Amino acid sequence: MAVIKTDLCGMFADEIAAVVASYGLERYRGRQIAEWIYRRGAADFGVMTSLPKDKRELLNRHFGIGAVKVQAEQHAADGSTSKFLLALSDGLAVETVLMRHRYGNSVCVSTQVGCGMGCIFCASTINGVIRNLTGGEILSQVLYINQFLRQFDAAVDSVVIMGSGEPLANYDNVLRFIKLCHQEYCLNMSYRSFTLSTAGLVPGIDRLASEGLPVTLAISLHAPNNVERSRLMPINEKYPLEELLAAADRYASVTGRRVTYEYTLISEINDFDRHARQLVGLMKRRLANVNLIPVNPVSESGLLRPDKVKVDRFLEILHNGGINATVRREMGTDIRAACGQLRHKVISDSRN
Numbered sequence: 001m002a003v004i005k006t007d008l009c010g011m012f013a014d015e016i017a018a019v020v021a022s023y024g025l026e027r028y029r030g031r032q033i034a035e036w037i038y039r040r041g042a043a044d045f046g047v048m049t050s051l052p053k054d055k056r057e058l059l060n061r062h063f064g065i066g067a068v069k070v071q072a073e074q075h076a077a078d079g080s081t082s083k084f085l086l087a088l089s090d091g092l093a094v095e096t097v098l099m100r101h102r103y104g105n106s107v108c109v110s111t112q113v114g115c116g117m118g119c120i121f122c123a124s125t126i127n128g129v130i131r132n133l134t135g136g137e138i139l140s141q142v143l144y145i146n147q148f149l150r151q152f153d154a155a156v157d158s159v160v161i162m163g164s165g166e167p168l169a170n171y172d173n174v175l176r177f178i179k180l181c182h183q184e185y186c187l188n189m190s191y192r193s194f195t196l197s198t199a200g201l202v203p204g205i206d207r208l209a210s211e212g213l214p215v216t217l218a219i220s221l222h223a224p225n226n227v228e229r230s231r232l233m234p235i236n237e238k239y240p241l242e243e244l245l246a247a248a249d250r251y252a253s254v255t256g257r258r259v260t261y262e263y264t265l266i267s268e269i270n271d272f273d274r275h276a277r278q279l280v281g282l283m284k285r286r287l288a289n290v291n292l293i294p295v296n297p298v299s300e301s302g303l304l305r306p307d308k309v310k311v312d313r314f315l316e317i318l319h320n321g322g323i324n325a326t327v328r329r330e331m332g333t334d335i336r337a338a339c340g341q342l343r344h345k346v347i348s349d350s351r352n
């Protein structure tokens with residue numbers, strides 16, 4: 001019978017210290033092991049040369065380091081974006097995207113396998129939610145990208161929690177991930193380098209505000225009124241716009257952080273002038289940025305991307321209304337960079 005080993009990836013140094021101490025290792029080894037796993041990307045105990053050989057063998061018998069394995073990858077022709085389908089220990093897979101900006105390397109991590117939110121423009125939700133990722137599995141995505149970037153003598157500078165899954169529906173694991181990345185023995189990242197994107201789980205937004213962490217909150221808005229938003233995002237039935245915006249305002253006032261509103265532009269659905277004007281009405285006098293994202297078409301949904309003229313006009317109406325707004329730079333459309341599309345493609349191809 002195969003021995004199930006305790007996974008150390010995803011534990012804080014003091015937790016590692018406690019579990020290895022029960023096998024006779026000194027408690028200070030906890031931090032040493034954490035540094036090997038998180039800072040130096042060690043995927044097995046054999047390379048941990050600051051530990052005596054017999055201790056490494058003992059660790060190897062009882063513990064594992066839950067690294068992810070790459071199953072598929074795509075690289076945009078312009079080098080701006082790389083997308084990886086990463087297999088977890090149970091064989092399920094999630095997407096992780098590396099975006100190489102002028103100002104640094106940003107990684108978009110997944111927090112669930114699939115998603116239960118049902119947004120109609122999103123490939124991640126086509127088969128529903130399968131399971132939550134652990135904090136260690138979310139962190140493993142960043143560790144993998146750091147490993148990938150070593151060849152360029154670079155590392156991850158910021159994290160957007162915006163891949164498959166609704167992060168606030170997997171709250172404890174997502175918080176563990178963020179707090180772990182912040183530790184000096186781990187990635188030593190400031191809380192300000194994290195952006196968490198939610199479809200609008202109001203209780204989760206308030207809970208996050210109560211943590212007192214300066215993490216940037218992004219709200220997936222996508223429509224400026226309840227009728228149309230509920231059509232695109234069923235979660236709006238439960239937490240309508242008034243409640244969502246009030247929660248976002250509370251978040252902004254508690255943390256002092258400007259909230260980002262993501263607005264995916266879909267041709268002939270939410271890209272008319274009246275939508276832009278309504279959006280101005282919603283965003284006025286709010287501590288907010290609007291990020292317009294021309295949709296990446298998902299072949300099953302039949303949704304189309306508006307042309308550039310329409311996108312520019314939408315942006316102009318927002319600017320004329322005094323709203324801070326930008327269009328997300330086109331990155332990796334040639335590699336189907338939108339949420340869930342690589343995973344969905346691999347699953348679909350394997351069925352054909």
Ligand code: SF4
Pocket residue numbers: 115116117118119122123124125163164165166198199220339
């Ligand atoms: S857009 Fe985000 S919240 Fe909506 S279904 Fe996709 S992954 Fe889930």
